Amino acid sequence: xxxxxxxxxxxxxxxxxxxxxxxxxxxxxxxxxxxxxxxxxxxxxxxxxxxxxxxxxxxxxxxxxxxxxxxxxxxxxxxxxxxxxxxxxxxxxxxxxxxxxxxxxxxxxxxxxxxxxxxxxxxxxxxxxxxxxxxxxxxxxxxxxxxxxxxxxxxxxxxxxxxxxxxxxxxxxxxxxxxxxxxxxxxxxxxxxxxxxxxxxxxxxxxxxxxxxxxxxxxxxxxxxxxxxxxxxxxxxxxxxxxxxxxxxxxxxxxxxxxxxxxxxxxxxxxxxxxxxxxxxxxxxxxxxxxxxxxxxxxxxxxxxxxxxxxxxxxxxxxxxxxxxxxxxxxxxxxxxxxxxxxxxxxxxxxxxxxxxxxxxxxxxxxxxxxxxxxxxxxxxxxxxxxxxxxxxxxxxxxxxxxxxxxxxxxxxxxx
Numbered sequence: 001x002x003x004x005x006x007x008x009x010x011x012x013x014x015x016x017x018x019x020x021x022x023x024x025x026x027x028x029x030x031x032x033x034x035x036x037x038x039x040x041x042x043x044x045x046x047x048x049x050x051x052x053x054x055x056x057x058x059x060x061x062x063x064x065x066x067x068x069x070x071x072x073x074x075x076x077x078x079x080x081x082x083x084x085x086x087x088x089x090x091x092x093x094x095x096x097x098x099x100x101x102x103x104x105x106x107x108x109x110x111x112x113x114x115x116x117x118x119x120x121x122x123x124x125x126x127x128x129x130x131x132x133x134x135x136x137x138x139x140x141x142x143x144x145x146x147x148x149x150x151x152x153x154x155x156x157x158x159x160x161x162x163x164x165x166x167x168x169x170x171x172x173x174x175x176x177x178x179x180x181x182x183x184x185x186x187x188x189x190x191x192x193x194x195x196x197x198x199x200x201x202x203x204x205x206x207x208x209x210x211x212x213x214x215x216x217x218x219x220x221x222x223x224x225x226x227x228x229x230x231x232x233x234x235x236x237x238x239x240x241x242x243x244x245x246x247x248x249x250x251x252x253x254x255x256x257x258x259x260x261x262x263x264x265x266x267x268x269x270x271x272x273x274x275x276x277x278x279x280x281x282x283x284x285x286x287x288x289x290x291x292x293x294x295x296x297x298x299x300x301x302x303x304x305x306x307x308x309x310x311x312x313x314x315x316x317x318x319x320x321x322x323x324x325x326x327x328x329x330x331x332x333x334x335x336x337x338x339x340x341x342x343x344x345x346x347x348x349x350x351x352x353x354x355x356x357x358x359x360x361x362x363x364x365x366x367x368x369x370x371x372x373x374x375x376x377x378x379x380x381x382x383x384x385x386x387x388x389x390x391x392x393x394x395x396x397x398x399x400x401x402x403x404x405x406x407x408x409x410x411x412x413x414x415x416x
Contacts, residue, residue: 013037022320044410076145078363088119152183204240224260
C-alpha cells in the first residue's frame with residue numbers, strides 16, 4: 001500500500017461540500033454532486049474530488065486505484081443517536097405491543113428499559129463487549145461509519161462506567177468512530193423508586209464528575225418524560241454535566257409536549273432528540289438557541305405509532321435537522337440508516353437529498369465533527385461508501401433492500 005488511493009469511475013459523487021456549518025432550508029438539497037468523478041485520498045484524508053477528466057493526470061503512478069464501476073459514492077452515515085451496549089433483547093415486548101400494550105404500560109409493569117437494565121447489570125464485561133461489537137458491525141455493514149453511542153442500561157455507577165468502558169474499547173479497536181454519551185438519567189432504577197431525588201443527586205454529584213474526570217463521555221443525555229425524569233430533575237442532571245465540561249443532548253417531547261425541548265434551548269444543548277409532539281413555538285426556541293433537532297422515525301415505526309416528528313415544518317423554519325436510528329433493544333431495534341432514510345422520506349415528507357444531508361453532514365455537526373467527517377471535501381477523513389447503485393435517491397427508494405455498500409473508513413475498506 002502506498003498511502004495514496006484513487007477511487008475512479010464514480011458515476012455520481014455526492015460530496016456534500018458546502019458551508020462550514022449545519023445545513024438548513026434549501027441547503028439540505030444541495031449535495032455538491034460531481035458526475036464521472038474521481039477521489040484522491042492520502043493518509044486517510046480526502047486530497048481532492050473532481051471530474052475524472054480534471055483529475056486523472058494528478059493521480060500518482062504509485063496510487064492504489066479502486067474502480068467504482070460507475071456507481072454512486074457518498075459520505076459514510078453518521079448515526080447521531082444510538083444505544084448499542086446492552087444485554088439480551090425485548091422480543092417478548094415486541095409481541096406485547098403487537099397485541100395492544102403501549103410502551104408506557106410495558107414500562108409500568110417492570111418491562112421496557114428496566115428489563116434491559118436487569119440483563120445488562122448481570123452481564124460480564126466480555127458479554128457486553130461481544131454484543132456491542134455485533135451491533136457495531138450491523139451498522140458498519142449498512143454504511144454507518146460514525147456512531148454516537150449512549151450508556152443508560154446500567155443506572156448504577158458500576159454498570160454505567162462499565163458500559164462507557166466498553167464504548168472506549170470499541171473506539172480504540174475501530175474502525176467505526178464512536179462518540180460516547182452518558183445516559184444515566186434514562187429512567188429511575190427500581191431500587192430508587194421511592195427516593196428518586198436521591199438518584200438524581202447521585203448522578204449529578206457522583207457519577208457525572210467521575211465520568212468527566214475519566215474522559216469516558218463527550219456528552220451527557222437525559223430522558224425528560226412522564227415515565228422518566230421531570231423537567232426539574234433533568235435540569236439538575238444537565239446543569240451538573242455542563243459544569244463538568246460535558247456537552248448536552250436531551251430526549252425530549254417524545255410522548256407529550258413540554259417535556260424537555262425548551263430546556264434544551266435554555267441550557268444550550270447540542271441536540272433535542274425525538275420531538276414527536278413538539279410545538280411550533282418550541283421549534284422557534286430551538287432555532288434561536290441553535291439546538292439541532294435529532295429525529296428518530298425508527299422508534300415511531302417500531303412502536304406502531306403514527307405521530308412522526310414535523311420534519312417539513314422544521315425545514316421550513318430553517319432548523320438544521322438530523323435523522324438517526326435510535327438503535328436500542330426496545331423501541332427501535334433498527335440499525336440500518338438506509339431504512340431510516342426511507343422512513344424519513346415516506347413518513348416525514350423529506351426529500352431524498354434532505355434525508356441524506358440530515359444523516360451525514362448535519363449529523364456530523366451535531367457531534368462537533370462537522371470539520372472532520374460527514375462530507376467528502378479536502379482535508380476531511382475519507383469515510384465513504386461505494387453503493388450498489390448509481391443514483392443517491394435509490395438509498396431511500398429501495399426500502400429495506402439487502403444492499404451492502406463497500407465501506408471505507410480513513411480510506412481503508414472495512415469488512416464487517
